[in-house]
Amino acid sequence: MTQAAKTRWAQKDLLGLRDLSAAEIELILDTAKSFSEVSQREVKKVPVLRGKTVVNLFLEPSTRTRVSFELAEKRLSADTISMASGSSSMTKGESLWDTIANIEALKVDLIVMRHGSSGAPHRISHYTKCGIVNAGDGINEHPTQGLLDMFTLRELKGKIKGLKVVFVGDILHSRVARSNIWGLTKLGAEVVICGPKTLIPWGVEELGVKVIHEVKKALEGADAVTLLRIQMERQNETLFPSLREYASTFGLNLELFKYAKPDAILMHPGPVNRGVEIESALADSPQSYILKQVTNGIAVRMAVLYLLSGALKDEK
Amino acid sequence: MSLSEKQILDEGGIERVLARMSHEILERNQGTQDLVLIGIRTRGVFLARRLQQKLYEIEKPEVPVGILDITLYRDDLSEVGPKPEIRETDIPFNLKGKVVILVDDVLFTGRTIRAALDALIDFGRPKVIRLAVLVDRGHRELPVKADYVGKNVPTAFQDHVTIRLKETDGRDEAVISGGVKA
Numbered sequence: 416m417t418q419a420a421k422t423r424w425a426q427k428d429l430l431g432l433r434d435l436s437a438a439e440i441e442l443i444l445d446t447a448k449s450f451s452e453v454s455q456r457e458v459k460k461v462p463v464l465r466g467k468t469v470v471n472l473f474l475e476p477s478t479r480t481r482v483s484f485e486l487a488e489k490r491l492s493a494d495t496i497s498m499a500s501g502s503s504s505m506t507k508g509e510s511l512w513d514t515i516a517n518i519e520a521l522k523v524d525l526i527v528m529r530h531g532s533s534g535a536p537h538r539i540s541h542y543t544k545c546g547i548v549n550a551g552d553g554i555n556e557h558p559t560q561g562l563l564d565m566f567t568l569r570e571l572k573g574k575i576k577g578l579k580v581v582f583v584g585d586i587l588h589s590r591v592a593r594s595n596i597w598g599l600t601k602l603g604a605e606v607v608i609c610g611p612k613t614l615i616p617w618g619v620e621e622l623g624v625k626v627i628h629e630v631k632k633a634l635e636g637a638d639a640v641t642l643l644r645i646q647m648e649r650q651n652e653t654l655f656p657s658l659r660e661y662a663s664t665f666g667l668n669l670e671l672f673k674y675a676k677p678d679a680i681l682m683h684p685g686p687v688n689r690g691v692e693i694e695s696a697l698a699d700s701p702q703s704y705i706l707k708q709v710t711n712g713i714a715v716r717m718a719v720l721y722l723l724s725g726a727l728k729d730e731k
Numbered sequence: 732m733s734l735s736e737k738q739i740l741d742e743g744g745i746e747r748v749l750a751r752m753s754h755e756i757l758e759r760n761q762g763t764q765d766l767v768l769i770g771i772r773t774r775g776v777f778l779a780r781r782l783q784q785k786l787y788e789i790e791k792p793e794v795p796v797g798i799l800d801i802t803l804y805r806d807d808l809s810e811v812g813p814k815p816e817i818r819e820t821d822i823p824f825n826l827k828g829k830v831v832i833l834v835d836d837v838l839f840t841g842r843t844i845r846a847a848l849d850a851l852i853d854f855g856r857p858k859v860i861r862l863a864v865l866v867d868r869g870h871r872e873l874p875v876k877a878d879y880v881g882k883n884v885p886t887a888f889q890d891h892v893t894i895r896l897k898e899t900d901g902r903d904e905a906v907i908s909g910g911v912k913a
Contacts, residue, residue: 423813449800449817458853461803725814 424722428540428547431556432597440598443718444566450721451714453490463721464493467524471497472514473550474505475531479685479709480550480560484527487716493525511535512542519543525723528552533590546723554588554649560684561594563715565602567708568639571680576603581633581675583665584643584692587614588650591684592643596622609633610643610665613654630665634674641682642667642692658691668694672702680704739884739892740905745865748881749778752863753785755879756832763790765830765858769797771847772818774836777898778865782834797822799833804846826855832879836894838864841875866905868892 422438432440453461469488473481481497488495500506505514511530518526525546528536533553540547551557569575580599586592586608596619599606606624608615615626627633634640645661655661672681681703689695698705740748760766763786770779779796787793798821808814833847844862851860863879868886884907886892891908895901 425813446817449819452820453803456853457855460853462849463803463808466809721817722814725812 425726427723427726428536428549429558429719429723430537430540430547430549432558432561432594432601433556435598435601437601437603440562440565440601443562443715443722444569446718446722447562447566447711447715448570450717451711453717454710454713460490460492462492464488464491464724467493467724468522469493469495469525469527469720470518470521470523470545471495471527471550472503472518473497473529474500474503474511475529475551477529477551479712480529480557483709483712484548484550484559484716487713487720488527490713491717491720493720511539515539515543515545519545525720546726548719548723551590553590554593555590556594556597557590557684558594559712559716559719560591561598562719563708563712564591564595564641564682564684565598566715567682567704567711568604568680570711571704571707572638575599577605578638579605579607579636580639580641581607581609581637582641582643583609583630583633583667585614585645586610586619586643587616587654588646589643591641595641596624600624607633607637611655611661614645630667630671631674634671634679637675637679639680639682640667640672640675641684643684644686644688644692662691666690666692666694667697669697669700672697672700682708684708736906736908738904738906739866740882742903745881745903745905748865749781749785752879752881753782753789756782756861756863757786757790759861759878760830763792763794765828766794766832767797767824767826767829768794768832768834769799769822769847769851771833771835771843772798772800773899774894774896775799775834777896778836778863779832779834782832782863795824797824799847799850801843801846801850804849806842806846820850822854826851826857829857831857831860832863833860834863836865836896837892838862838867838875838877838880839870839892841871841873844875845873865894866892868907 422442471481471484523545527548527550529550530552533555535552536547536549549558572578582592596606600623607627608624609627609630683705687698768779768783770776776798783794783796800818800820802815802817861878864877865881866884867877867880868884870888894905897903
């Protein structure tokens with residue numbers, strides 16, 4: 416029996432890694448390891464969520480996360496519906512509360528939700544019996560991305576405890592960084608964040624991370640480096656002079672990456688902006704595991720949906 | 732633990748039973764051609780490895796062993812409650828056209844085997860699937876029958892049949908205990 420076998424999953428929702436214990440995070444990672452084999456089979460489908468209905472409610476543009484969730488659901492044999500903001504009645508003035516109430520009335524089991532406002536899934540979770548999976552809320556959290564980053568890290572390095580993980584880029588607007596910070600610090604990794612002063616959230620050190628503004632210094636001794644995109648769509652004011660200037664100071668290339676450990680791995684949650692935060696040659700180098708992350712994302716999401724489906728209230 | 736535990740197979744007994752089953756497997760298959768062993772987690776895996784060793788002692792080449800976790804195919808998953816732990820399935824070879832010997836420790840209701848058959852079909856289309864179990868204790872709830880049986884043991888439905896193996900429990904034996912008195 417593994418350590419995680421002693422932990423039982425009892426939560427209806429996955430809202431963020433902030434709310435999970437280290438043991439719960441490890442349970443998800445262990446479960447995901449078993450699910451990763453399913454996607455390598457000839458028949459990429461297992462009957463675990465047969466008869467369960469999952470709604471993907473994406474109220475903010477998303478392709479990779481939505482596709483990953485949809486594939487995870489289909490490989491678990493769930494019935495799925497995907498709704499986007501543009502095509503839902505929310506454009507006709509329906510509130511989020513009413514939308515959720517309607518989905519619940521359709522006897523749906525799980526709702527995978529992305530929303531532009533931080534905390535939206537947390538609010539909703541109190542008003543519905545459906546299990547809620549946060550697929551990204553504003554600048555708060557993106558728990559399944561954090562989990563898949565940790566899964567990839569653990570798979571390649573064999574452990575998480577004691578690793579030095581560096582995040583470079585727009586930390587201020589990054590829910591990916593926040594989920595990673597909560598999760599990695601709980602599992603005992605050393606987290607360093609690096610970026611322009613205007614893109615580092617105020618008081619972030621209180622979460623147990625180190626802030627280093629100089630890239631070379633931040634990368635020193637790093638086991639893994641995650642690059643984050645500049646989220647222009649979330650910036651209402653000018654936080655740095657230009658993308659070109661950002662690229663020349665914080666853009667990572669093969670030369671700079673040498674400051675990390677020789678066996679350091681490079682990760683990126685996507686979408687990648689080649690020539691801005693990352694040079695093409697580095698993105699395509701053998702040390703880059705960006706596509707491995709994409710593959711692992713399905714297994715992690717399968718694990719989350721599987722575990723949550725066990726905590727649902729049975730009243731049909 | 733129940734007080735009234737009765738041994739039905741000791742170390743030597745398990746050894747002899749596996750040796751006989753190995754011969755039966757080879758006799759029926761006319762050798763090791765296309766043969767693969769798939770052990771059902773947990774003890775079925777160790778029994779499959781032992782059969783692999785015995786088969787190898789009788790005839791070469793070595794027969795591959797795969798590991799099957801049937802949790803994802805259980806028929807009670809839709810029931811409420813925390814989900815059971817899922818462990819890895821590892822079948823590193825193609826099952827297409829193979830003679831699969833599915834190995835488990837105890838055959839009881841047949842539900843585990845039903846799940847295992849569904850799982851195996853998702854890995855390809857074997858030529859045949861045969862079932863080998865160390866102990867058949869009866870009380871089937873599904874139309875399942877073993878092809879190779881170590882020992883048939885008449886039991887009451889409430890009885891517990893426990894297989895202990897060195898790999899997991901430190902010793903080799905099969906015991907039966909009365910479920911009611913426990």
